[in-house]
Amino acid sequence: QVQSRMKQLAKIERIEVDEVDTSRLNLRFPPAPRSGDYPVIADGVGKAYGDHQVFDGATFTIKRGEKVAFVGKNGEGKSTLVKCIMGEIPFTGHLKLGHNVKIGYFAQNQAQLLDGEITVFDTIDRVAVGDIRTKIRDILGAFMFGGEASDKKVKVLSGGEKTRLAMIRLLLEPVNLLILDEPTNHLDMSTKDILKQAIKDFDGTVIVVSHDREFLDGLVEKVYEFGGGKVRECLGGIYEFLEKKKLDSLAELERNKPSTPDKPAQDTRNTTAPQKPATQQDAPAQRQGRVNYTEQRERQRMVKRAEKKVAEAEASIADIEARIAEVEARIAAGEVDADIFERHAALGKQLDNAMSLWELAGIELDELKQSLGID
Template sequence: MLAGFTNVTFEFGARAIIRNATWHIQPGERIGLVGYNGTGKSTILKLLVGEYTATGGVVERGKSVSIGYLHQDLLSAEIEKSILEVAMDAFQKARDIQAELHELEKQLETKGDDADLLDRYSHLLHDFEVAGGYEMEHKAEEILHGLGFDTEVFNKPYQQFSGGWRMRVLLAKMILQAPDILLLDEPTNHLDLPSIEWLEKYLIHYEGSVVIVSHDQYFLNRMVTKIVDVYQQELHQYTGNYEYFVNEKALRIELQQKAYENQQDFIRQQERVVERFKAKASKAAMAQSIIKKLDKLDRIENVELERPNIRMNFAVDKQPGKVICTLKNVSKSYGDLSLLKNASAEISRGDKIALIGANGKGKSTLLRIIAGTEGHEGSREWGHNVVESFYAQHQLESLGLDNNLIEEMQTSRAGKTDLEYRTLLGCFLFGGDDVDKRIKVLSGGEKARVALAKTIVSKANFLMLDEPTNHLDMHSVDLLIESLNKYEGSLIIVSHDRHFLSRTANIYWEIVNGEIREFKGTYEEYVRWKEKLNIEEAARLAKEKEEAGKKQKKEETKAAVQAPQPDKPYVNLNMVKTEYQKQQKQFDKIEAEQAKLKADNDSILADLANPAIYSDQAKLKSLEAELKKVQDALDKVNEQYETAFTKLMELEEQLQNA
């Protein structure tokens, strides 16, 4: 066991997060920590790392066990280093040794004959190698590349990056530290699909244990082999992925419910017997015996699947025409960065489009162009009778921070009464005095629910949804999927949640080389299609490279054949032979001298490697002077060797061409 809980209870004031919970993390486990919003998943991670202290029980952590904890609060840290330096801070020991080496180098510039400094420097070089110092920059660059960073930005300050990119840098650092236990709180929230896929491949082969808090069901299904469910202040453990957990949890609740009902039937039967015979003297003893058995009975608790249910119903008022929106020759650039170039596409009635791809390719920009909130070149035309609603990715862009919930709903201009707005907000779990809260005090998940409520009340027949599942728990995501599948209008979605996309979209758009590439079908079919395209593209590039090489070689051969051949100059063969023999003797002499000097150099270095020599300063200085003399002579002989060798090759070529 690396870490875990034994009968742990933790309370915030009068509210219990967990009671008498036992959970042990074993080496090599990949665990998904799940639960509805507000059940305390992040709190449990903080208990594991010691940020919170348990109210009761024991939180266990092995003395030599290292724990890495990645969470959203880290983003606010003030860091002035470059992103490469931040990632390389994972090698703290090697970085400290490197700093000491630099300091020693400065001292050796003025005290080159100090034996203690030289000895310390030699030992530090060994320690630096053992600590991975020579590999740390390469490894940091490799991880940053995998998480979507280009080489050109490695030396840019960390502070210049947005929260999403900062989270990637911190994730890179955490991965490089390679702790025994890796705790990841919503690691995919700020990652695009290519980066999520890279992270999956990395974590599958990670040698330590991994605990993941995530609302990404697709990610959990591929990543974890065990689920710990925070439910009713208890930790329930399931061996399997998320899909197995969902089915097994429902089965456990069903079995417990049946056991409860059977026990209740038995209790009612026994109570009827007692009621019938307790007044009869001959049966009184039997009745008392039954009563005692019932008192000692281990009662099964009634259980129902408790979960917060958001009631979503996307209504449509008007039926639009056949065409929702047409894009013709749309171009969009930011300075030298070109996102769209003469792109054309059409959205038809009934289309449910997923706009996917890597970050920075222009997905959100294209969505804003369709919504009419982003300037561009080319044309964008609405179809007949289109009523649109735009759910923005960043809630701060679309919500008035000083409005309360009713005031914010009124900005939708749906013409509803305050009572109707209260009823709708109640469907999104805002009851009673919650509607008087200001937007600025709401959590990310609460803001997302308000924005969804505004989208629903609009009765739009065309929805534009930018990351609608961010901050929603998995059950709420499933409810949103169910509602969108019943929705009679058209929609276009930007999302990195593959579970969500695979169950809502029937068309997939990807921006490739500034154009919109379209695929109609399921998500699994899209993935296979894309893999096929990638293979075909790689084969095409390889063939083009091969053909270009053949063409270049052919042209070079043709040019060589067609080039006029110069007349060969007259060569006195006897003179060349004589000079060649003379030069060969000179070269052999230089080569022998070079070998002798190399042997002398190696012998002196061997003497200097003996620690005992440093106690005899006179001998040490003599050896250092002799070493300098030999190395100077060796440098001179090496130059003579190069000159003689070149001359010898020239004479040899003349003999061959004569």
Template sequence: MLSINNLSYYIGGRPLYENASLHIKPKDKIGLVGLNGTGKSTLLKIIAGNIQPSSGEIQKAKDCSIGFLNQDLLSYQSDESILDVALAAFKDTLSLHDEIEEVLKKMETDYSDEIINRLAYLQDRFEANEGYTIKAKAEEVLEGIGFVTKDLSRPLKTFSGGWRMRVMLAKLLLEKPSLLMLDEPTNHLDLPSIQWVENYLKTYEGAVIVVSHDQTFLDRCIETTVEVSQQTLTAYSGNYSFYKEEKKERQEIQQNAFENQQQMIKQTEKFIERFRAKASKSNQVQSRVKALERMDRVNEVIDDNAAVNFKFKFSKKSGRDVVVLDNVSKSYGDLTILKNTTIRIERGDKIALIGANGKGKSTLLRIIDGTEKIEGERSEGYNVIKSFFAQHQLEALNVNNEILQEMVQAGSDKSEMELRGVLGCFLFTNEDVFKKIKVLSGGEKSRVALAKTLISESNFLLLDEPTNHLDMQSVNILIQALEQFEGTFITVSHDRHFIKGVANKIWYIENHEIKEYLGTYDEYVDWKSKQVDHDDSKAPSPKKEPVAKKESKKSASVEEANEAKKQLKKLEKEFEEVEGEILKLEAEKKRIEFILADPTIYDRPSDLESANKEYLDVTFQEQKYNEQWEKLAEEIELLQEQLA
């Protein structure tokens, strides 16, 4: 459907891509991953035609249409209602509707056969385009991503940037392009909306490329992961979790090959130095020099998964009760957020506050902070020292300060060395600490503000969407830091990977009350699904079927069993074939390992290079067959249980 061939793109003299290639097939579901600054968004812009590559080409099928959701759409405004903006996805069908209206108007004075035939033709086309259902489809998508019915008639310009972005996402989903490209689509969605989009993308008929820092979102809706690293594109045939495991194994193989090659290079260089002056060895010396020059060097693995050791210091330890809300109510006019709700935060609680936007999560954080007026009583425990992180705090950073200077002025009494250590945990190293705040990206400013929050020596943290604008590496760093935090915190977040990593309690607002689940997010999801199943089980039992229907069911059951037996036989045959291939590869691997164990091979650089390359290929193939073996084994086991 679309091919990227030998793509190169330079910013100034720095290559962002160099001879990168990627082939996208219809129905591919691709996640584009990599560190910030590697060029993920740039690649999408190149594919969309917004940027021209320095060299290489992008070939696409004639019928390939491209839809692109990017952060530039945040500034789009219109006087039209959000429903009309979304309906613009059906422009051809809307044109037919307008033409039908014109023909109907003409028919008030013109009853000719030509006019009647024209109307019949237009109505047939309108019906073929499912014109009578487009409004219902648009409403379904808009409500799926978080809009309420009464808002659909409001003008787009009356919504904030994040909500306008949702409308543009809805329009794109309704257009159904051959290739749908989404750049950080979850940034402006709450958890229920993210889950709705996940389910939509799973069954999307076209191809999808997603750039996202939400690891759970990627796991749920992609089937291929493409990593942007070292100016090239590397594809992994699985979701994000598969990619992490596969990459780890590839890196181990690459690092072993690198170390073997380095050992061989050292030995060769020693030989050259030792015999360079001997005329009798000149031919051998020259041969080895040329071999080193011709050698394809294996790169050392660069570990981009930073591990942090974040040392928190408390000047005071809080009492057992941190904050208690007793019979608290909060309303904005007719909008009720909380009503007569009571809840307690205790020392050591690590709370994730989840739920849809508009339920009052940020309001509740301000109530807990003591900055929001309420009815009822809020009491704060002994020795509680609070620190509040929210996105508006990015604006509170002094843009004329350098990063290190901003940290010094936070008043934590840490030395410059300690502050540099903290900044290093948040990926600001060496000369980076002297960058001015005003030149930082949104993600970098978030990291600075988070670092300031964490060095404040507070024993109670309130974190409002702390992962917004952070890349995956930064999110993982924040998770590690909070895992080491011995105080108390409550966080609002829609990032499930983050919530899973930090929370030991889940809060949500239901019927204007704060509900609490004592456990991790995974346990909460499991409990919630059982609650839904329990509710479903209360439904009335279906009426008994007539005997004839039961017999037909029995017949269908026999047919299904026969089909399962055929499938089992087929899988068992395939299983044996895969097992045979694994045995062959294991034997081949042992043969190569025997060759590599021979010390004399280091005197034959070309043979060593060939053996290393062969070893990498065989190991990679063995891994693929092992994965296939495991998948087949699971399928066979399921069918056997079904037939038992």
């Protein structure tokens, strides 16, 4: 019976899943206009609504090309700070946007602002400029609007489809600071992957407000945590942040509650069993050694990760410099083809970015060692 079943399975025709979609994921969007070195500089920024202080003393600098995440419980001020950056609401402190910063903003309500009477194709055609206009069909196909779907009117689209369409329109606009507020809501896994890759390829600066751990992993290089009326900078990606917080997912930030409610029950038991306090007082001391050892191991891992980032950045610089030297040698030898100068310019830009990442990695390593008291 087993052999018969195996023969039947061998005769079944194989079906390739998502073959059409995955062939178009490698998508490049127009380069972002160059902004100043520091698109966002905040110094003591605060916001209150009446007696309620949402946050105060927010001080940070976002460097050109950085991709950062705003995380924290709902109501702690993530979207509020975004509105401050965009100049939509008043605030205290100082917040400065860098030279030539052009903001592209996406939130869930952006999908509702689309013109429902025009088609999907026309929606993108109206914002596309230059050579990208010849690739509108390919772009729509990559975002699951291939074939007849591009001729649908916007008003008949589902909520998720409108969200995807609004995202495409945003990514085609000439901006250099993308601010995305919960961009993955109502998106399926395939579209999330397409959007994530598009943002990774985007050469401008990105701020993402999200609770989606998988989406942020490998996308952001710095995390800002909102909580307790403060905004705290956490160096490293989303998994480094979760490790420091001892969390498995960002959703746990919503569920985390102070441990103080446990204390009254503990006190009640102590009054009914007077011989237990000595043992309970010794328990923290017994756990102290394990806690110190765990903290020490965590510090070592943090330093190793930071040192690895520096080493990877140095290796990347060396690789790009070698490729530049090879292209320059070909130019000097007269081996010039149609796009050799474009490749040389692109490598120069890659080298600038790699140098910036190396400098940032070095600064982060120094700051980490200083905070941990390591020479």
